[in-house]
Amino acid sequence: MTAVTLRPEQPGDEAVIHALTEEAFAPMPFSEGDEPDLIDALRADGDLTLSLVAEDSSGIIGHIAFSPLRIADGTQDWYGLGPVSVTPKLQRTGIGGMLINRGIADMRTRGAKGIALLGSNEYYPRFGFEHDPELTYPGPPPEFFQRLILEGDAPKGIVRFAPAFEANSAN
Template sequence: MTIQLRHETPDDIIAIEAVTVAAFAQAPHTSHTEQFIVRALRAANELTRSIIAEEHGQVIGHVALSPVTITGDHGETAGDWYGLGPISVLPQRQGQGIGSRLMEQALSELRAMQAAGCVLLGDPAYYKRFGFRTCAGLQLPGVPPEYFMALALQGTAPTGAVQYSDAFSATA
C-alpha cells in the first residue's frame, strides 16, 4: 500500500467531494452536509489546509483545517486556533490507518505553522489517541461537551466559546 499525502489541487475537488459523501453516507450523528462544508470553506477562502490521501492516482481520504474563533467570558479572543474536519476516508478503506495518517499530517502542518491549537467534534475513543481532550472551560454551544475536544499545541487551551466558520452551516 503506497499512499501519498499531499495538498489538494483544483483537479481533486470532485474526488474530495465523492470521498466525503461516501465516508459519511452511513455515519450516525451527521446531517450529511460535510461535502457542502468543505465546498463552502473553499469558496470563502477559509480552507487553511486541504490534505488528501492518494493511492495509485485515486483520492481515498481527505482532511480539512480551517480557522476558528474562541471568545472568552470577557470578550477576549484566543488567536491562531484551527478546527479539524471534516475528515473522510472511503468506507472500504477505513480501519487501515489512512485516517490516522491524515490526522498526523494535519497536526504536523499545524505545528509547522506554529498554530496555538486545534479543536474538533468527534468520537473521543478515536481522537484521544492523538492527544485531544475535553477541556472544561472550552465549549462549542449546542453540542454534547464530551464530543468536543481540543489539543493545545502551544501553551494551554483557552477558555470560552468556539465558533467555526459560517461555512459549517452550509446545506448545499
C-alpha cells in the same frame, strides 16, 4: 493495500474530494449528509486553511480539512479539524490516522497554537485531544468537543467554527 501518499489538495481535486466525503459519511448515523457541501463552502469562503488528501494507485482515498476558529477570550491561531474522510472500503486501515497526524504536524509548522474538533471521545484522544470544560461548543454533548494545545496556554470560552459550519447547519 498499496502505498499511500499524503499531499496538499491541488486544483482539480475538488470534485473527487466532494464525492469521497459524500461516500464516506453516507453510512454514518451522526451525519446529516452536509459534509461535502461544508468543504466546498470552506474552500469558497477562503477558510480552508489546510486541505490534505491521501492517495494510492487508484487515486484519492482520503481527505482532511482544517479551518480557523474564533474563541471568546480572543485567543488567536486556533483551528478546527474536520471533516476527515476515508473511502469506506479502506476505513479502519490507518489512513485517517495518517491524515490526522500529518495535518497536526503541518498546522504546527504553520504556527497554529491549537486545534479543536467535534468527534469521537474514544478515537481522537489517541492523537492527544481531550475535553476541556473551560472551552465549549454549544449544542452537542460537551464530551465530544475536544482540543489539542500545540503551544501556549489553554484558551477559555465559547468556540465558533468558520461561518460555513453555521451556514451548513442551518440547511
